Amino acid sequence: MKAPGLLAVTRATLAKDLRLEWRSKDAINSMLFFSLLVVVIFSFAFDPTAEVSRKIAGGLVWVAMLFATIMALNQTWARELRNNVMDAYRVSPAPPNAMFLAKTIGSFIFVTILELLMTPLFVMFYNLRSIGPVWQLVVIALLATWALVVNGTFFAVISIHTRSREIMLPLILFPISIPAILAMVSATTLVLTGEYSPLFWMQLLAVYDVVFTTVCLVLFEIVLNAE
Amino acid sequence: MKLKLILFALVTLGLLSYGLYMALVVAPTEATMGDVQRIFYYHVPSAWTAFLCFLINALASIWYLVKRTERSDAIAVSSAEVGVVFCTIVLLTGPIWARPVWGIWWTWDARLTSTLVLWLIYVAYLMLRRFSASGRAPVIAAALAVFGFFDVPFVYLSIRIFRTQHPQPVIAGGEGSGLDPTMAKAFLWNMIAFTVYGLLVMWLRYRLELAERSVEEAHAEKSMQEGA
Amino acid sequence: MSFTYTPDSVAAVTTPAVSLFEITKHFGRFAALRGVSAEFMPGKLYVILGENGAGKSTLLRIVAGLLAPTRGELRVLGTGKLREVALRVGYMGHAPLLYDELDAMENMRYFAGLYGIKDDALCATVLGRVGLDAKLRRRVGQYSQGMRQRTSLARAIVHDPELLLLDEPFSNVDVASAKDMAHLLGVMRDQGKTIFVVTHQAPVMQPVADECIVITAGRLTAREKGIPRHLLSPYAAEVRR
Numbered sequence: 011m012k013a014p015g016l017l018a019v020t021r022a023t024l025a026k027d028l029r030l031e032w033r034s035k036d037a038i039n040s041m042l043f044f045s046l047l048v049v050v051i052f053s054f055a056f057d058p059t060a061e062v063s064r065k066i067a068g069g070l071v072w073v074a075m076l077f078a079t080i081m082a083l084n085q086t087w088a089r090e091l092r093n094n095v096m097d098a099y100r101v102s103p104a105p106p107n108a109m110f111l112a113k114t115i116g117s118f119i120f121v122t123i124l125e126l127l128m129t130p131l132f133v134m135f136y137n138l139r140s141i142g143p144v145w146q147l148v149v150i151a152l153l154a155t156w157a158l159v160v161n162g163t164f165f166a167v168i169s170i171h172t173r174s175r176e177i178m179l180p181l182i183l184f185p186i187s188i189p190a191i192l193a194m195v196s197a198t199t200l201v202l203t204g205e206y207s208p209l210f211w212m213q214l215l216a217v218y219d220v221v222f223t224t225v226c227l228v229l230f231e232i233v234l235n236a237e
Numbered sequence: 238m239k240l241k242l243i244l245f246a247l248v249t250l251g252l253l254s255y256g257l258y259m260a261l262v263v264a265p266t267e268a269t270m271g272d273v274q275r276i277f278y279y280h281v282p283s284a285w286t287a288f289l290c291f292l293i294n295a296l297a298s299i300w301y302l303v304k305r306t307e308r309s310d311a312i313a314v315s316s317a318e319v320g321v322v323f324c325t326i327v328l329l330t331g332p333i334w335a336r337p338v339w340g341i342w343w344t345w346d347a348r349l350t351s352t353l354v355l356w357l358i359y360v361a362y363l364m365l366r367r368f369s370a371s372g373r374a375p376v377i378a379a380a381l382a383v384f385g386f387f388d389v390p391f392v393y394l395s396i397r398i399f400r401t402q403h404p405q406p407v408i409a410g411g412e413g414s415g416l417d418p419t420m421a422k423a424f425l426w427n428m429i430a431f432t433v434y435g436l437l438v439m440w441l442r443y444r445l446e447l448a449e450r451s452v453e454e455a456h457a458e459k460s461m462q463e464g465a
Numbered sequence: 466m467s468f469t470y471t472p473d474s475v476a477a478v479t480t481p482a483v484s485l486f487e488i489t490k491h492f493g494r495f496a497a498l499r500g501v502s503a504e505f506m507p508g509k510l511y512v513i514l515g516e517n518g519a520g521k522s523t524l525l526r527i528v529a530g531l532l533a534p535t536r537g538e539l540r541v542l543g544t545g546k547l548r549e550v551a552l553r554v555g556y557m558g559h560a561p562l563l564y565d566e567l568d569a570m571e572n573m574r575y576f577a578g579l580y581g582i583k584d585d586a587l588c589a590t591v592l593g594r595v596g597l598d599a600k601l602r603r604r605v606g607q608y609s610q611g612m613r614q615r616t617s618l619a620r621a622i623v624h625d626p627e628l629l630l631l632d633e634p635f636s637n638v639d640v641a642s643a644k645d646m647a648h649l650l651g652v653m654r655d656q657g658k659t660i661f662v663v664t665h666q667a668p669v670m671q672p673v674a675d676e677c678i679v680i681t682a683g684r685l686t687a688r689e690k691g692i693p694r695h696l697l698s699p700y701a702a703e704v705r706r
Binding site: 011012013014018019022023026029030033034089092093094095097098099100101102103104235237 | 529530531532533548551552554556558559560561562563564565566567571575576578579580581582604620624
């Protein structure tokens with residue numbers, strides 16, 4: 011019997027989390043409804059012409075996604091705290107980073123599903139039509155979602171051990187994510203309006219993703235075991 | 238230790254007073270902006286001192302994560318608190334200066350935005366320390382400081398690029414604008430004075446932090462002896 | 466007299482399974498553990514007794530590697546680096562340490578996977594050892610406390626650990642389940658495992674305990690063979706005063 015490898019535990023933990031999520035449907039329902047509400051409210055708040063909507067849709071979509079992501083992240087670790095299940099993991103020889111990766115990927119899948127559901131709604135309510143190529147929007151969405159989710163998962167595990175956990179997460183996450191948010195909003199707007207190439211912003215997001223994924227992986231075990 | 242402290246405090250007082258004199262009396266009134274410009278002698282040195290404090294915090298946090306010494310954590314707390322104070326001063330004096338002179342309260346240029354983001358990160362840092370259990374606080378706060386350290390270059394870079402695509406009004410004459418020699422002298426004295434002042438307050442806070450910890454330690458030791 | 470050669474077999478017998486030296490734990494101003502020192506030989510079942518808040522759980526968590534001591538040295542299974550021996554240590558916490566929305570086999574499969582075990586048959590066998598039906602599809606959250614504690618125990622022993630640490634395994638458990646579990650622990654001890662049990666229910670453990678230690682206000686105040694009568698009742702110490 012050998013200690014399990016990173017990939018194996020990540021896969022097992024991800025499968026377990028997806029199964030748990032499917033069973034309880036806690037987060038899914040509230041998030042779906044929340045996303046719908048956000049889109050509707052934003053539509054009332056901003057009722058622009060097609061021309062203007064292309065300029066602001068990028069910002070609106072990503073702000074909405076940011077709030078939805080916070081909600082998704084807040085409950086990522088909640089289940090591990092119930093019944094102190096995290097202790098069982100920490101005591102085992104399984105590598106801590108496997109849990110981090112599994113949680114991050116799980117949240118990534120989750121938020122991506124939300125994006126897939128919210129985008130048609132946005133397109134509908136704002137009569138959006140992208141001038142730039144849509145594949146670029148897909149790449150931007152992938153990079154942006156990872157940027158939010160990787161830092162979000164890390165900060166979520168920090169904030170669950172604090173006194174006001176729900177408010178602590180956005181408090182820490184937003185400032186650190188500002189460059190990523192600027193990048194994703196700018197890139198999306200550039201593609202929608204077809205002004206310039208969003209390439210630089212996409213590169214920035216990619217570098218951001220690499221740097222912060224590394225920082226998270228390096229620091230996670232330390233933070234997990236801080237008592 | 239006490240003697241060094243008093244000497245240091247006196248030197249600081251002297252520097253600050255001289256800086257005040259230079260800024261308000263000696264330095265000439267600026268041609269276009271008038272006397273309001275004198276805020277510059279406080280705005281920029283505060284910014285520099287704040288950044289210095291945050292840099293010290295980043296280094297102390299990394300040291301703490303590696304070596305776990307109490308001193309490095311005490312330095313981290315002290316530098317974060319003092320840094321936030323100076324950063325607040327920057328963010329308050331900026332708009333006060335900008336409004337009468339340039340007609341706008343705020344602009345999203347690289348420097349101002351980076352300052353604001355740093356302020357947000359470190360206010361979050363202080364809140365994290367306050368809201369965490371005492372055993373965890375140093376480690377996770379240090380982790381946040383590391384994140385902040387890597388984040389600031391991204392903030393600066395992203396805003397710079399954003400500005401080339403969306404030009405914004407320029408505050409404070411942009412980088413590299415010249416200074417009249419007397420103004421430069423006043424500016425320099427205030428830079429030194431503020432740096433020294435910042436270090437003094439940090440030192441005091443650091444000693445306070447160490448003292449608080451030895452009190453905790455003593456309490457714990459005392460409760461160890463009970464019922465022996 | 467000095468020995469210049471120690472055969473491995475002798476060394477194995479004389480190396481303690483767990484050795485504590487001046488283990489101290491401070492939580493802010495509160496000293497939960499105040500310099501606990503002791504050595505525990507392998508192959509024995511130790512019962513840890515003491516009042517609420519005396520520091521028993523804290524001590525167990527430190528041995529399990531979940532908490533770091535403020536001061537002192539700890540050696541578990543011959544090493545100070547607990548991560549290295551994590552594969553050979555099993556821990557059962559005061560809380561169930563299980564996922565409520567999964568059934569017993571799903572829980573077992575996941576936790577066994579954390580130890581590198583991918584054997585469904587083994588999981589089923591271990592569940593059988595603690596007296597549970599592996600084919601039961603009911604979610605663990607709907608179990609009775611007795612069943613839940615049994616499942617938690619199964620989870621802790623699935624990887625056949627040499628060292629087993631149990632924190633209040635019998636809390637809110639029916640007498641029959643408790644006796645079964647205690648009997649199982651005795652069997653495991655007979656197979657050569659080292660077992661530590663923190664409990665308030667000394668009588669349940671009395672038939673199988675090798676030694677008991679008493680923790681009072683963060684200190685190790687007594688160490689006896691078996692469980693002597695005056696320690697059987699949690700109030701006995703109070704009554705004697």
